[in-house]
Amino acid sequence: MEPFIKKGNITGESYLIVGLFLLFSGLLFGLTGSLQYIIPGFLKSYLSFEKVRPLHVSSVVFWILSGATGSVFVYLAQHTKREASTGFIKTQFYLFFASVVVILGSYMIGIFGGREYWEFNPVLAVPLMAVCLLFLVHVVKSIRSLRQQPVYVWMWLTGAIFLLFTFIESNLWVFPYFSRNVVNDMTIQWKSYGSMVGAWNMLIYGSSMFLMDKISGSDTSSHSKTAFLLFFTGLFNLMFNWGHHIYTLPTHGYIKHISYAVSMTELFILGRIIYNWSATVNKSKRYFHHLSFRFLLAADVWVFLTLLLAILMSVPGINRYTHGTHITVAHTMGATIGINTFILLAIAADILTSNCRFSVPQRKFINRGFWLTNISLLLFWCSLMVAGILKAKWQMSNHNIPFSSMMLQLKPWFFAFFISGVMLLSGFSLIIFPVLKNIFSCYSKREKNITFHEFSHYSSTKTIPVH
Amino acid sequence: MYYKILVNIQIKDKFVLKYLLYLFMFSDKAKLLVFLTLLTAFSVYSTLLYINLPATATSKQCNTDALRGKQLWQAHNCNACHQVYGLGGYLGPDLTNVYSKKGTAYITAFLKNGTAIMPNFHLSPEEIKSLLSYLQHIDASGTADPKHFTTNNYGAIH
Numbered sequence: 001m002e003p004f005i006k007k008g009n010i011t012g013e014s015y016l017i018v019g020l021f022l023l024f025s026g027l028l029f030g031l032t033g034s035l036q037y038i039i040p041g042f043l044k045s046y047l048s049f050e051k052v053r054p055l056h057v058s059s060v061v062f063w064i065l066s067g068a069t070g071s072v073f074v075y076l077a078q079h080t081k082r083e084a085s086t087g088f089i090k091t092q093f094y095l096f097f098a099s100v101v102v103i104l105g106s107y108m109i110g111i112f113g114g115r116e117y118w119e120f121n122p123v124l125a126v127p128l129m130a131v132c133l134l135f136l137v138h139v140v141k142s143i144r145s146l147r148q149q150p151v152y153v154w155m156w157l158t159g160a161i162f163l164l165f166t167f168i169e170s171n172l173w174v175f176p177y178f179s180r181n182v183v184n185d186m187t188i189q190w191k192s193y194g195s196m197v198g199a200w201n202m203l204i205y206g207s208s209m210f211l212m213d214k215i216s217g218s219d220t221s222s223h224s225k226t227a228f229l230l231f232f233t234g235l236f237n238l239m240f241n242w243g244h245h246i247y248t249l250p251t252h253g254y255i256k257h258i259s260y261a262v263s264m265t266e267l268f269i270l271g272r273i274i275y276n277w278s279a280t281v282n283k284s285k286r287y288f289h290h291l292s293f294r295f296l297l298a299a300d301v302w303v304f305l306t307l308l309l310a311i312l313m314s315v316p317g318i319n320r321y322t323h324g325t326h327i328t329v330a331h332t333m334g335a336t337i338g339i340n341t342f343i344l345l346a347i348a349a350d351i352l353t354s355n356c357r358f359s360v361p362q363r364k365f366i367n368r369g370f371w372l373t374n375i376s377l378l379l380f381w382c383s384l385m386v387a388g389i390l391k392a393k394w395q396m397s398n399h400n401i402p403f404s405s406m407m408l409q410l411k412p413w414f415f416a417f418f419i420s421g422v423m424l425l426s427g428f429s430l431i432i433f434p435v436l437k438n439i440f441s442c443y444s445k446r447e448k449n450i451t452f453h454e455f456s457h458y459s460s461t462k463t464i465p466v467h
Numbered sequence: 468m469y470y471k472i473l474v475n476i477q478i479k480d481k482f483v484l485k486y487l488l489y490l491f492m493f494s495d496k497a498k499l500l501v502f503l504t505l506l507t508a509f510s511v512y513s514t515l516l517y518i519n520l521p522a523t524a525t526s527k528q529c530n531t532d533a534l535r536g537k538q539l540w541q542a543h544n545c546n547a548c549h550q551v552y553g554l555g556g557y558l559g560p561d562l563t564n565v566y567s568k569k570g571t572a573y574i575t576a577f578l579k580n581g582t583a584i585m586p587n588f589h590l591s592p593e594e595i596k597s598l599l600s601y602l603q604h605i606d607a608s609g610t611a612d613p614k615h616f617t618t619n620n621y622g623a624i625h
Contacts, residue, residue: 037558040584048586049558050547112544116555119544147495154498169513179537180529181522182605186552191516225493232501239509247624248616249552250609251521260623317618324553324561324613395613403560 011089012077015070016348017439018097019063020432023341025104026059027425034421037414047108054107054119060336061117062100065163067344068200069096069135071207072156074351076142079153079210092134099127115189118170125171132164150213150222151231155206158235162199166192187251194242200340202234208296208343211350215293216283230272233265241266244314248323256316263314270307273300291358291366295346298374302338305381306331321396326410327388330381337377337424345431352435356442362434369430376423383416522608529604536601543588552611558584563611566602574599 033052036042043052073089103120106112113121139160143153170192173179178188209227213219221227243259273280280300287293309331313322322328349366358366387410394406522528529537540546548559555561565574578595581587590598616624 036584044584044586049556049584050544050586053547053556054544113538113542115541116546119541119547146499149495154502158502176534178517178520180534181520181527181608182529182551183522183527183608184520186554187516187521190554191513228498232505235502235505239505240512245554246552248611248613252516252519255516257623315622316624317622320613320616320618320624324550324611326557329557398614 011093012070012072012074013352013439014093015066015073015096016344016352017436018100019066019070019344020348020436022059022063022066022100023428024432026056026063027421027428029056029059031418031421031425032056034414034418038411038418050112051107051110054112055104057117058103058107058119064200064204064336064340064344066096066100067340067347068159068203068207071344071347071351072135072139072159072203075152075207075210076139076156080142080144082142082144088134088138092131092138095127095134096131099124099131115173117193122171122174125167129164129167129171132160132167136160136164150209150219151224151227152206152209152213152222154228154231155202155209155234158231158238159199159202159206162195162202162238166196166199170196183249183251186249187246187255190245190249191242194245195238197335198234198238202238204340204343205234207347208299211292211347212296214350215287215290215296226272230269233268237262237266241314244316244319247316247319260314260316263311266307266311266314270304270311273304273307291363292346292350294370295342295349298370299339299342299346302334302342302377306334306339309334321392322388324395325388325391326384327392330384330388333377333384334381337373338381348435352439353442356438358434358438362438365430365434369427369434372427372430373424374427376420376427379420380417380424383413383420387413387417527608530600532597533600533604536597536599536604539590539594539598540601548585550611551605552609553613561611562602562605563609564606566599566606571599574602 029052032043032047033049033056036049036052103124106120106124111121112119114125118125139156143149143157146154146157170189172188172192173185179185209222213222240262241259243255244263247256247259280297284293284297288297309327312318313327313331390410390413391406394401394409545562546555548556550556550561551563553561575595577585578588578590578598618624
């Protein structure tokens with residue numbers, strides 16, 4: 001059993017390391033894009049906005065996918081202690097890594113052909129589909145049985161199934177049957193995207209539950225009735241609530257009604273967060289010294305804000321105002337940075353430092369980074385919300401102010417999101433680079449000093465050092 | 468006496484209900500049943516949607532020229548800056564109904580020259596014609612103006 005734990009961890013670590021570089025590149029391109037909002041024509045000849053936006057979005061999406069799959073590799077190995085083929089895992093990693101490099105490279109030189117969020121040529125979707133398939137096979141082979149399994153195993157399995165399904169579905173447009181009409185095309189596009197976000201959330205939330213069990217030293221919560229009730233509520237939403245993206249599209253009415261009704265079941269999740277608030281505060285007092293827990297706690301706060309906004313936006317009468325405005329962007333940023341990235345950083349801090357403790361200066365940097373990212377994300381979120389409210393007002397007014405004049409009115413808020421973007425990049429750099437420096441110096445020490453037995457012991461143990 | 472029987476039945480019922488709930492939430496078979504039921508419902512929903520897409524009439528489909536325009540739209544990643552039905556980028560305006568609102572001459576001027584922000588993609592007259600065809604197809608599919616909708620008492624829009 002032990003050799004797999006070693007192999008599994010190395011692959012999982014590789015995914016997380018590549019992911020951290022992708023996160024940094026996503027932040028850099030995001031900042032470049034925000035500069036293009038305040039300086040029209042900035043870098044237009046070399047890196048115009050139609051290149052910068054997919055570079056930013058895809059880097060962040062690949063960071064999330066890379067971090068999510070990496071965490072599942074490591075935690076699934078720790079949970080099941082089962083062997084898998086090294087070749088199988090390596091093939092998957094290199095295929096993923098090569099696809100990401102080719103895709104980002106093609107964006108740089110302006111080769112597109114896909115649609116929003118997957119702008120690459122559809123040929124490049126084939127290796128990514130293979131990666132999703134290999135990942136599903138790996139998860140199924142590792143789990144083997146669902147008997148007495150905690151909720152996070154169900155979540156990983158569900159995430160892997162839906163990641164493959166939704167990725168295939170998002171490429172159905174290559175068949176004219178689906179894409180010959182813009183309404184059909186967009187209906188299927190947003191059906192797949194809505195569920196795909198749910199799929200990667202299943203992987204990430206599953207890993208965060210595993211991590212929380214590790215920190216608390218108890219696995220009762222991941223076997224509880226409430227955990228399964230929340231899981232099935234999440235799955236129900238993953239499958240049927242995607243219609244809230246397309247309320248204004250002239251598609252089938254039943255899609256919108258089902259989505260509206262299903263989205264309201266998220267009130268149950270919101271209610272539970274409020275009900276458990278005092279327990280969360282108590283827990284945070286107990287574990288706040290723990291780096292991973294601190295990121296999980298920050299993600300909890302962002303779950304509350306993002307979920308509240310998501311529920312409001314799922315009411316069609318409100319969505320009518322927020323749709324197509326920066327309020328949607330604020331929601332996306334809250335979800336991808338505040339929730340997904342903070343959870344993945346908690347996981348990265350756990351996995352990448354399981355046998356390498358941070359030095360005192362590194363801890364100081366990370367601590368400052370933690371506070372800086374949270375404060376700047378709040379500023380970033382608020383500036384987008386205000387810009388969104390102003391755009392909503394413009395969309396609903398009858399004064400016929402031209403689009404360019406409206407954009408000029410929003411400029412102070414674009415400037416605010418650029419400044420908070422700079423702070424966000426600085427904050428994340430204070431976290432990413434100490435983590436990477438630590439892991440690289442640890443790799444060289446590990447090769448020299450740590451024996452195989454010690455390494456396997458560290459990797460498989462469920463107790464983690466206090467950082 | 469009847470009251471006592473009633474209380475007893477209720478207590479028993481409560482016990483049975485709790486027991487069933489316990490079985491339902493904790494038995495692996497029950498979890499699998501819920502999971503497979505949801506999966507089946509999702510498969511049926513997806514299949515029904517695939518075979519009954521919102522716009523099936525031939526008149527509503529892209530013609531060859533519009534299809535070529537769609538390919539160009541994707542090849543130049545127009546969605547990075549522009550929205551269709553409020554979905555897409557935020558740097559440029561929503562283009563769902565630009566065809567009927569601004570007309571072909573206005574759109575052609577932009578496509579030919581670009582702007583301070585939008586690059587000049589050096590499109591040929593045939594390519595501009597195809598893009599216009601695609602924008603016409605989008606325009607004919609409906610309206611994206613949020614003012615066009617009304618909200619009912621339940622929060623739904625029409």
